[in-house]
Every structure is written in C-alpha cells, then in structure tokens.
Amino acid sequence: MIDALRRLWRTPQGVLGSVxxxxxxxxxxxxxxxxxxxxEAMDFAGRFAAPSARHWxxxxxxxxxxxxxxxxxxxxxxxxxxAATFSGAxxxxxxxxxxxxxxxxxxxxxxxxxxxxxxIPHLLLALILVSTLGKGSANAALAIAVSVAPSMARVTRSxxxxxxQQDYVKAxxxxxxxxxxIVLREMLPNVAAPLIIEATIRVAFAIMLFATLSFLGLGAQxxxxxxxxxxxxxxxxxxxxxxxxxxxxxxxxxxxxCFNLLGDGLRDALNPRDER
Amino acid sequence: xxxxxxxxxxxxxxxxxLVVSLLVFGxxxxxxxxxxxxxxxxxxxxxxxxxxxxxxxxxxxxxLQYWHWLSGLLQGDxxxxxxxxxxVAPAMFTALGRSLMLGGASLVLMLLIAVPLGMWAALRRxxxxxxxxxxxxYLGVSLPEFVTATxxxxxxxxxxxxxxxxxxxxxxxxLADSLRHLVLPVLTVSLILVAxxxxxxxxxxxxxxxxxxxxxxxxxxxxxxVVLLRHVLRNALLPTITIVALDVGYLLGGIIVVEExxxxxxxxxxxIVAITSRDLPSIQAGAMIMAATYAIANTLADIAYVLVDxxxxxx
Numbered sequence: 001m002i003d004a005l006r007r008l009w010r011t012p013q014g015v016l017g018s019v020x021x022x023x024x025x026x027x028x029x030x031x032x033x034x035x036x037x038x039x040e041a042m043d044f045a046g047r048f049a050a051p052s053a054r055h056w057x058x059x060x061x062x063x064x065x066x067x068x069x070x071x072x073x074x075x076x077x078x079x080x081x082x083a084a085t086f087s088g089a090x091x092x093x094x095x096x097x098x099x100x101x102x103x104x105x106x107x108x109x110x111x112x113x114x115x116x117x118x119x120i121p122h123l124l125l126a127l128i129l130v131s132t133l134g135k136g137s138a139n140a141a142l143a144i145a146v147s148v149a150p151s152m153a154r155v156t157r158s159x160x161x162x163x164x165q166q167d168y169v170k171a172x173x174x175x176x177x178x179x180x181x182i183v184l185r186e187m188l189p190n191v192a193a194p195l196i197i198e199a200t201i202r203v204a205f206a207i208m209l210f211a212t213l214s215f216l217g218l219g220a221q222x223x224x225x226x227x228x229x230x231x232x233x234x235x236x237x238x239x240x241x242x243x244x245x246x247x248x249x250x251x252x253x254x255x256x257x258c259f260n261l262l263g264d265g266l267r268d269a270l271n272p273r274d275e276r
Numbered sequence: 277x278x279x280x281x282x283x284x285x286x287x288x289x290x291x292x293x294l295v296v297s298l299l300v301f302g303x304x305x306x307x308x309x310x311x312x313x314x315x316x317x318x319x320x321x322x323x324x325x326x327x328x329x330x331x332x333x334x335x336x337x338x339x340l341q342y343w344h345w346l347s348g349l350l351q352g353d354x355x356x357x358x359x360x361x362x363x364v365a366p367a368m369f370t371a372l373g374r375s376l377m378l379g380g381a382s383l384v385l386m387l388l389i390a391v392p393l394g395m396w397a398a399l400r401r402x403x404x405x406x407x408x409x410x411x412x413x414y415l416g417v418s419l420p421e422f423v424t425a426t427x428x429x430x431x432x433x434x435x436x437x438x439x440x441x442x443x444x445x446x447x448x449x450x451l452a453d454s455l456r457h458l459v460l461p462v463l464t465v466s467l468i469l470v471a472x473x474x475x476x477x478x479x480x481x482x483x484x485x486x487x488x489x490x491x492x493x494x495x496x497x498x499x500x501x502v503v504l505l506r507h508v509l510r511n512a513l514l515p516t517i518t519i520v521a522l523d524v525g526y527l528l529g530g531i532i533v534v535e536e537x538x539x540x541x542x543x544x545x546x547x548i549v550a551i552t553s554r555d556l557p558s559i560q561a562g563a564m565i566m567a568a569t570y571a572i573a574n575t576l577a578d579i580a581y582v583l584v585d586x587x588x589x590x591x
Contacts, residue, residue, distance in 0.1 A: 112288065112291060112292075115288075115292065116291060116293075116294075116296060117295060117296075117299065118525065119292050119293075119296055119567040119570045119571050119574075120296055120299070120300075120566070120567050120570075121525045121526070121528040121529035121532070121566060122525070122529055123529035123532055124528070124529060124532065124547065124563060127532070127547070127551055128300070128303050128304065128551070128559065129303065131551045131552075131554070131559075132303050132306045204417065204418060208418075208419075208420035209420075211420055211423075212420050212421070212422055212533060215420075215422045216533070216536065216548065217552075228422070231422065231426060235426060238426070238429065238430055238434055239434055242430045242434075242435075245426055245427075245430065246427070246430070249423040249426060252419075252420060252423055253415070253418050253423060254418075256417070256418035256419070256420075257414055257418040260414060260417055261414075
C-alpha cells in the first residue's frame, strides 16, 4: 500500500491528482470556515458584481458570493459522488466475481444480462430512476450507484476470470468452502487493485453525472450550492454575469480531471510494465 | 462470417431488448404517479377516473399490462401519449430522425479530428504534440456536456455572436441556417468522443508501430508514407471500431443534455419532457428506441469488424 503510494507520487499524473485531491478534501472539510461570506447571504445592491478584491469570483443574481458558494458546495457535490461510485462499484464487483466463479451457463446468462442493461445510456437510466424515486441529492446518488454497477461488474468479471484459475481458489474449492466464502474472501480481495483504479476513474464520471442531474433539476435542489445547480441557475444571466457560470463549471471540470489523473497515476503505479 | 454467427448476434439483440423492456417497464410502473390522474387532471370525478383506469387496463396485474405493452410494441404500437393524447410512435420517430442527424454529424466530426490527432500523438510520442493530444483527451473526459455547451454558448454565441445560440431549423427549410444551428451542438457532443477515440488510436498506433510487420515493411524499403497509410492506419483503426460502437452510449446520453440545452426537438428532449410530465408511454417508447439504437449500432460494428479484419472468423 505504502509502496503503491510512493510509486503513485513518482508519476506526474499522481502528483497533480493528489494535490488537487488535497485541495478538494480541504474544501469539503473546511469549506464553511474558509468561505469569506455565508453562501446564502444576499446583497441586492451587489447583484452581478464582477470579480474583484471583495468578491474574488464575483457575485450571482442574488448578490451571493460565488467563491463562498463554491467552497461550501464542494461538500454537496464531491462526497456523494464518491460514495455513490464506490457503493455501485462494490455491488458490481460482487456480481462480476460471482459470475466468474460460477462460470459456464450462469456466467453467460449474467454477462449477457449485464450487457443488455448497459444498452440503456447511463444518463437515461439515472434519469428514469430519479424520476421514479423523486428528485433530490440522495436519490440522484442512488441512481448513479445503480448506473455505475453494470460496467464495474463487467470489468471485475474479466479480472476475476483469471483469479478463478489460481491455485488458492482451487484449494478453497477442494477444501469444500462455500460459494459465498470463496467469492467474498478468496476472490474479491484479489481483484481489488484493478477495481480501485477503475472506480477512481468512474468517480470523475459520477461527479459529471451528478452535476448533470442537478443541472437538469433532478439532483440537488435550491438553495443548495451544488455546482451543477449553480451552472443551471446562472444560465439565464449568462449575458450579464458569465462568471456565475464559469466558476462552478471549472470546479466540476477540475474535480473530474483530479480523479482522472489519480486513476491514470494509480494504473501506472500498479502496472509498472505498461509504458503507455 | 457464418449464418449461425449472424443468427446468434441477432438473438443477443433480441435478448437485450427483452431485458431493457422489462427494466423500463418495471421502473416506470414504480413511478409514484396515477396515470388516470395524470391524464384527467386533479379535479376529475371518481367515475371518470375509474372509466379511464378500466380503458387503460390499470387495474390488471402487472404482467398482463406488460404483455399488452410488449405485444403493442411488436406491432409498432407504442401507445398514446398522456400529455398530447397523440400516438407516441410517429412523434418519437420524427424526433429520432433529428437526433440521428445530430449524432451522425458528431460521429463524422469526431473521426475527422480523433484519428489524425491520435496518430499524430503516437508518431511524436513524448513531444509537444503528444502533450496537446493528452490535454485534449483529459479535457474531453472531464467536461460534462452541459458545461461544454454552456461555455461554448458564452464564448461563441454570446460574446462574439458568431453563431445562433439555440433552436432548430429543418435542413429542408434552409440548409445553411440549419447547419449553423448544428455547429455548437455537434461540437459539444463530439468532444468526449474525440477524447476516447484519439486515446485509443494513439495507443493502438504505438502498438502497431512496434510490430514486426511494420518493421518488415520499413526494411523492405517502403516509404514512410506508404507504411503509415497502408499498414499502420488500417491496423490501428480496427480496434477503434469497437470503441466507437461502445461510445454510442455516451453519444446518446450526450444527445439528451445537448438537445435540452440547445432546444433541439430530438428524442433526448422528448424524453426529458416525458420524464418531467410523467408521460409513461413516451418514457417507455423513448427508452426502448434509445436502447435499440445502441444495440443495433453495436451489432453493425461487430459485423463491420469481421468484414474489415479477415483474420477474425466467428463461426
């Protein structure tokens, strides 16, 4: 683990990704303390104030400080997306490993069904789920977890197929261990490394999906300062105050870049042979 | 490519559509909306509601409703929209046509940019060109469509007034104006695809460049241009076909957002309208059409792959 981290920090992507991640964690933990104003403090005289020394990133249509809203909004954007991805990934990993363990017809049936579910675009699946469950951050996160799971199951299955052939799995079967034990205790830990890489990259995707749902009005609800929602609310005032949109848009992009860099860095760190 | 393989591929598509239909029907049945109330409004009399429930078969068990819906689909009857009281199918397929135009244009633009970009990056590995291509692909996979679209709108349509901001003009009406309205949506949709595909082309090209047959071709004295066009390009493009087919999923998702932002009356916008107005038959039809598009695109890609690559033979 320590070794992998050291190798991660030797890749340029890893360093940049880790720095960005540190900034994000800081914003999530201390956003409210660091913010110069309250994210909901309105100031009608200062509506659409351009970026200045008073408002570093300007003010929005209600005179709220954009920087403060961004900092506080980190907490309603990032942790939910991370949690959604990793829970979806865990479910997907269990299904994928189970499929590889069972093999034969079961494997074929599970794989075909997963492929079929993946024929529904992620965003559409999430949209249908959220419209069923009702709008809101928690339901959006659940929808994201569900749409992440099938593709993670596929990735896991392909890794787990190789693990299935290992001697320690054969030994466990020969010992007469139950299926659940073999899947959860013997196989799952050994597919963890590639899974963590995949899941890290999917976090970027989940952040984008979550922001998109909020943008469409189905995720976080006003007056939350979730970033996708901020872009959506600022859109009508694009002409007067583009900064109200540009700041959260860049925050979303930077966060997604952060997790993409980390994923790529981890991939390089854990597969040193691959020089691509 | 044997007949048996084609048949099996077709069966896979049918199975996919079956699973999708179960999923879509199941999920929309859970919608906390009473279809009869949606149809008649909140102030309808109980008798009128009961009559509508009977007519729509809302009292039937779920499996029977599913069966009615599925057999309707098979006969090309997608049901009646609760919002407009018109048949769903014609409206959805008209919308699909507009979306396919947007999607097709995005695919073409993507190929025109991504293939040269990926090869260029591979040939100048580690140099500035490679860095530029890497940056483009990072930006592409990190910018959600709504962000790209909004930023493009701010710069191109608002600040410099180069192109119209939103709206749709049919090509038959005014071709030039129609194209001008398509530029920004197409750019937005193709960005994420360019990112994926150029990355893929780059890594495949690097593999092919290191292969024995390319070394042999060079040693044979073929000019670098011939080696590149005849040996490298062809072999590097093969795996790209598969990636492009899988990316159709992103494409369809992107189209939903982009159509909503640019006010294009395609299938994505139709779906959003259906979802916000809880118009069940339209949601179901739209989702089925999208999944079918994806499944068909993937099958076509598989067939194309086999036709192009003689080394692979599925029996």
